[in-house]
Amino acid sequence: MAADTHSLDSLVQALRRLPGVGVKSAQRMAFHLLQHDRDGAELLSRALHDAAATVRHCARCHTFTEAEVCATCLDPRRDPTRLCVVETPADQSAVERTAAYDGLYFVLMGRLSPLDGVGPKDIGVHSLLERAGDGTVQEVILATSFTAEGETTAHVLGEALRARGLHVTRLARGVPAGSELEYVDLGTIAHALVDRR
Amino acid sequence: MAADTHSLDSLVQALRRLPGVGVKSAQRMAFHLLQHDRDGAELLSRALHDAAATVRHCARCHTFTEAEVCATCLDPRRDPTRLCVVETPADQSAVERTAAYDGLYFVLMGRLSPLDGVGPKDIGVHSLLERAGDGTVQEVILATSFTAEGETTAHVLGEALRARGLHVTRLARGVPAGSELEYVDLGTIAHALVDRR
Numbered sequence: 145m146a147a148d149t150h151s152l153d154s155l156v157q158a159l160r161r162l163p164g165v166g167v168k169s170a171q172r173m174a175f176h177l178l179q180h181d182r183d184g185a186e187l188l189s190r191a192l193h194d195a196a197a198t199v200r201h202c203a204r205c206h207t208f209t210e211a212e213v214c215a216t217c218l219d220p221r222r223d224p225t226r227l228c229v230v231e232t233p234a235d236q237s238a239v240e241r242t243a244a245y246d247g248l249y250f251v252l253m254g255r256l257s258p259l260d261g262v263g264p265k266d267i268g269v270h271s272l273l274e275r276a277g278d279g280t281v282q283e284v285i286l287a288t289s290f291t292a293e294g295e296t297t298a299h300v301l302g303e304a305l306r307a308r309g310l311h312v313t314r315l316a317r318g319v320p321a322g323s324e325l326e327y328v329d330l331g332t333i334a335h336a337l338v339d340r341r
Numbered sequence: 342m343a344a345d346t347h348s349l350d351s352l353v354q355a356l357r358r359l360p361g362v363g364v365k366s367a368q369r370m371a372f373h374l375l376q377h378d379r380d381g382a383e384l385l386s387r388a389l390h391d392a393a394a395t396v397r398h399c400a401r402c403h404t405f406t407e408a409e410v411c412a413t414c415l416d417p418r419r420d421p422t423r424l425c426v427v428e429t430p431a432d433q434s435a436v437e438r439t440a441a442y443d444g445l446y447f448v449l450m451g452r453l454s455p456l457d458g459v460g461p462k463d464i465g466v467h468s469l470l471e472r473a474g475d476g477t478v479q480e481v482i483l484a485t486s487f488t489a490e491g492e493t494t495a496h497v498l499g500e501a502l503r504a505r506g507l508h509v510t511r512l513a514r515g516v517p518a519g520s521e522l523e524y525v526d527l528g529t530i531a532h533a534l535v536d537r538r
Contacts, residue, residue, distance in 0.1 A: 148406045148407050148408045148411055148412045149396075149405055149406060149407065149411075149412075150407065151388070151391045151392045151395045151396055151407060152392055152396050152405050152407075154388045154391065154392070155388040155389060155391075155392040157388075158381070158384050158385040158387075158388035158389075159385065159388075161374075161378060161381035161384070161385065162370045162373070162374070162381075162385075163369055163370060163373045164366065164369070164370075168431075169361065171431050172360055172361070172431070173359045173360060173361075174392065175405075175429060175430065175431065176359070176360045177358075177359070177389070177392075177393070178392060178393070178396050178405060179450060179451075181358060182393045184355070184358035184359075185389045185390075185392065185393040186389070186390065186393050187355050187358070188355040188356065188358065188359075188385075188386075188389055189385075189386045189387070189389035189390040189393070190355075190386070191348070191351045191352040191354070191355035191356075192352060192355075192374070192382045192383070192385055192386035192389070193382075193383065193386040194348045194351065194352075195348045195349055195351070195352040195371070195374075195375060195382065196374070196375070196379045196382040196383050196386070198348045199346075199348055199349050199375050208346060208349050208372075208375060209345045209346060210345050210346065210347065210348060210349075211345045214345055214346075215345045215346075232372060233372065234365075234368050234369070234372065253376055254376075
């Protein structure tokens with residue numbers, strides 16, 4: 145395009161920095177906002193600026209918050225003897241929505257991925273060991289994903305935590321609720337057999 | 342989420358106004374920007390604000406521009422006797438990239454879609470008739486999509502333009518370049534047979 149569409153081109157380029165957005169999607173988004181939703185464009189502009197300026201990490205659990213320590217960590221109704229380790233705030237939010245857990249969290253903000261250059265330091269293993277060793281935590285529940293990287297992360301964290309004498313558990317593996325056995329993958333059935341109770 | 346994540350929640354809500362972005366994608370985008378690309382968040386914030394403030398429509402062809410009249414309409418090297426009618430700036434850009442057209446454009450910024458309440462007024466039929474009837478334009482090339490709505494749009498515009506004595510053509514329909522006939526849909530083959538030359 146020409147010089148008279150500089151700010152449109154800049155917008156398309158900036159939208160491409162969003163994960164999963166290629167040049168076609170970015171064009172479609174820019175076109176939609178400019179043609180049908182300029183209020184939305186201004187709203188998103190302000191929301192991005194505000195969030196980038198105010199959102200930081202909780203000093204205790206590393207999740208996103210605008211305060212020094214997040215509301216969950218400060219909640220006196222939560223059980224401080226249990227600590228659930230998750231990869232992301234989205235995972236934390238999924239565990240919260242189950243309403244089956246009232247302990248505290250530690251959010252890794254990532255997972256071990258040597259191939260991508262993500263090592264123990266990047267996911268704050270040292271902070272986790274410090275946090276879990278505060279004398280109050282009695283059980284650390286590893287709730288990382290059941291992918292190769294999530295399992296590796298759980299293994300490495302489990303070793304380090306057990307070496308400090310902490311009681312470490314892992315989310316149960318098994319057949320998902322509502323599944324017909326015929327359509328469940330064999331690895332999952334094998335695990336469900338081994339862990340039967 | 343709690344009160345201490347207000348600006349994060351607002352960001353997720355604002356991202357959902359982008360076309361094709363649901364709550365999961367919005368969370369992933371917000372997480373990515375805040376965790377890995379705060380510069381990108383600020384850049385996108387400014388780009389959105391700038392574009393919403395400066396981008397408007399060309400007075401002659403209706404495409405996006407920051408000037409009164411766009412660079413293409415002002416380009417003296419372009420053939421002013423031919424006018425290509427497209428639905429969107431993205432379609433215009435696709436025609437430009439072929440380097441097979443050196444005339445001018447008229448961008449409808451939409452297509453007729455009675456079911457969605459988009460009538461002739463919304464796509465600027467009146468402006469198009471005025472633009473095409475400037476005495477210089479000799480041929481109007483209808484390059485709307487070959488979808489039901491695009492075809493309807495082309496039909497309605499064609500009727501109106503012909504009634505004013507203008508020479509109207511439509512993009513050729515046929516087998517796409519690089520296609521094996523076996524895998525081309527029958528409607529396309531039928532059109533290619535009828536329009537054979």
